[in-house]
Amino acid sequence: MPVGSGFDLHRLVEGRPFLLGGVTIPFERGPLGHSDGDPLLHALCDAILGAAGQGDIGERFPDKDPRWQGVASELFVREAVRVAGEAGFVLENADTTVFAEHPRLAPHKAALRANLARILGLPETRVNVKAKTMEGLGPIGAGDAIAAMAVVSLVARPGPIRELKFDI
Ligand code: MG
Numbered sequence: 001m002p003v004g005s006g007f008d009l010h011r012l013v014e015g016r017p018f019l020l021g022g023v024t025i026p027f028e029r030g031p032l033g034h035s036d037g038d039p040l041l042h043a044l045c046d047a048i049l050g051a052a053g054q055g056d057i058g059e060r061f062p063d064k065d066p067r068w069q070g071v072a073s074e075l076f077v078r079e080a081v082r083v084a085g086e087a088g089f090v091l092e093n094a095d096t097t098v099f100a101e102h103p104r105l106a107p108h109k110a111a112l113r114a115n116l117a118r119i120l121g122l123p124e125t126r127v128n129v130k131a132k133t134m135e136g137l138g139p140i141g142a143g144d145a146i147a148a149m150a151v152v153s154l155v156a157r158p159g160p161i162r163e164l165k166f167d168i
Helices: 039-053 074-086 108-120
Strands: 003-014 018-020 023-025 029-031 089-099 127-132 145-156
Touching: 003 039, 018 029, 023 108, 039 074, 039 089, 039 108, 039 145, 074 089, 074 108, 089 108, 108 127
Parallel strands: 089 127
Antiparallel strands: 003 029, 003 145, 018 023, 089 145
16 A cells, blocks of 8 residues: 655745635735645645655646646646556545644634545545644744645555457
């Protein structure tokens, strides 16, 4: 059973919507990024690509490429699931942790979980979202950044029976 991990961190700046796990949460700042800057979806994307042995988000969606400017990061996760599928795997579960001092994420965890399950095509029982503060320490503790990590597992999809061709 292949397992993959992902991590991401973004600066929190004024004038950006606070997007996390594809959910917009009311807050005065949001993650800065070339795309929508969603650290939870970026960490998930990397975890899926990693488990499938398919590189990382930066290789597939370079932040110099204007195609990905302002794009909803759901697209990256869906592409990672598709790439893993092409490599012969289906997603089994996803466990995630968000590190943020503000806003408090506890009231939003259920919505985040539901949206991740929708994006990943998994039942909610196979998706988990945990939230931590940094006890006021470091750039995350000061509210200047938000980070997320994800761990996913895949299972090998039963392959098609290969047709054998003989030249007789
Ligand atoms: Mg990122």
